Amino acid sequence: MLVVSQILGGLGVAIGIALAPMLATEVTGSEALSGLAPTASVAGTALLSLPLAALMTSRGRRPGLVLAYLVGALGGGLVVLGTVVRSFPLLLLGMAAFGAGSSANLQARFAAADLVGPERRGRAISTVIWATTIGSVLGPNIAAPAGRLFHGTPVPETAGPYLWSAAAFLLAGAVVAVLLRPDPLLTARALAPRSTQGEQKRSLRAGIAAVRESPMAKLAMVTVAVSHTAMVSIMVMTPVHLGRHGADLQLIGLVISGHIAGMYAFSPVMGWLADRFGRLSVIGLTVGLLSGAALLAGTAGPRHGQTALGLFVLGLGWSAGMIAGSALLTDSVPQAARAAVQGLSDLTMNAAAGIGGAAAGLIVAQWGYGPLNAIGAALLLPVAALALRRSLKGAGGAGA
Numbered sequence: 001m002l003v004v005s006q007i008l009g010g011l012g013v014a015i016g017i018a019l020a021p022m023l024a025t026e027v028t029g030s031e032a033l034s035g036l037a038p039t040a041s042v043a044g045t046a047l048l049s050l051p052l053a054a055l056m057t058s059r060g061r062r063p064g065l066v067l068a069y070l071v072g073a074l075g076g077g078l079v080v081l082g083t084v085v086r087s088f089p090l091l092l093l094g095m096a097a098f099g100a101g102s103s104a105n106l107q108a109r110f111a112a113a114d115l116v117g118p119e120r121r122g123r124a125i126s127t128v129i130w131a132t133t134i135g136s137v138l139g140p141n142i143a144a145p146a147g148r149l150f151h152g153t154p155v156p157e158t159a160g161p162y163l164w165s166a167a168a169f170l171l172a173g174a175v176v177a178v179l180l181r182p183d184p185l186l187t188a189r190a191l192a193p194r195s196t197q198g199e200q201k202r203s204l205r206a207g208i209a210a211v212r213e214s215p216m217a218k219l220a221m222v223t224v225a226v227s228h229t230a231m232v233s234i235m236v237m238t239p240v241h242l243g244r245h246g247a248d249l250q251l252i253g254l255v256i257s258g259h260i261a262g263m264y265a266f267s268p269v270m271g272w273l274a275d276r277f278g279r280l281s282v283i284g285l286t287v288g289l290l291s292g293a294a295l296l297a298g299t300a301g302p303r304h305g306q307t308a309l310g311l312f313v314l315g316l317g318w319s320a321g322m323i324a325g326s327a328l329l330t331d332s333v334p335q336a337a338r339a340a341v342q343g344l345s346d347l348t349m350n351a352a353a354g355i356g357g358a359a360a361g362l363i364v365a366q367w368g369y370g371p372l373n374a375i376g377a378a379l380l381l382p383v384a385a386l387a388l389r390r391s392l393k394g395a396g397g398a399g400a
Helices: 002-028 036-059 061-084 088-113 118-148 161-179 184-191 204-212 215-244 249-264 267-277 279-298 304-332 335-366 369-378 381-392
Strands: none
Touching (some): 002 061, 002 118, 002 215, 002 249, 036 061, 036 088, 036 215, 036 335, 061 088, 061 184, 088 118, 088 161, 088 304, 118 161, 215 335, 249 304, 267 304, 279 381, 304 335, 335 369
């Protein structure tokens, strides 16, 4: 059921990713503000992370995922309304609510890890992430045809696809509400020893304490946050960069589809690598892939093929970092504190990416797309340093 919901949710999210910067430019008339629309979506994802974690902690995965999809559907409607009335604040509000769809998709990876041991955890997480491939690759490519359906109506063609996103979120929420039974988190909690089930161990404060006590959990959170921030910052400005060099909406959709294929299609490979060779090895691979992606995209200029290759490798790096980091995070904290720690991680990840996305538009407007990629690569230095430090200290076990 998580796989089915991920396909639907990925479809809705991907449509929005492809069009958000262009929609903001259309409404405001300013390219410098184009990064604020996807940033608002990332910010919404971040703001919802802790409330969703709190709801899941008390009620289970199912209520949290359903609520997130419902809020995402509402956001899609507000985006369309904001575009029709030419209200940028309403557009940003809609994008923030739209980010709840991403929250649901991200939290689903932890639901996949609730009932498996460390030796299979990377593969379990990667299976659910992989399922997003189908909807995510289709999304950008149906954006243009979906938009043309609104030709001649008050709804602009760049905004119409958000109504399709809203429908996809509603359907995903219905699948989870009806069919995700038994609840994986509540089942895992019921199977845990009674000594680990105290309510006081499930609070956000307990989650923060669990991270402080575990160097590997700190590394995991930094890996996930930096990987996501570097990916989002570069990805959200790529449609604008391509547009500057004459790319049409169809080509932009193909480039974003390739990027999303890199993010999700090869996730089972990343999960297998994380389980077989260890989390730290795949974190090292993350640094290499994201650095290479920044080099390719940042030096592409008008060469659309090179930009597309860079975005594909960027997706691969994100996949490696997300899977290895998420598995390592789950490995490194007690079961009772996991939901709180996972919510804290998603908050940190999306808050950092929100700042990166907002800054990306200003950086591109002031200095260009190449310097943006160079800054994205520089963000990876702390991850490399921390991973190297843990490797030199000989960290062992499932998290090593």
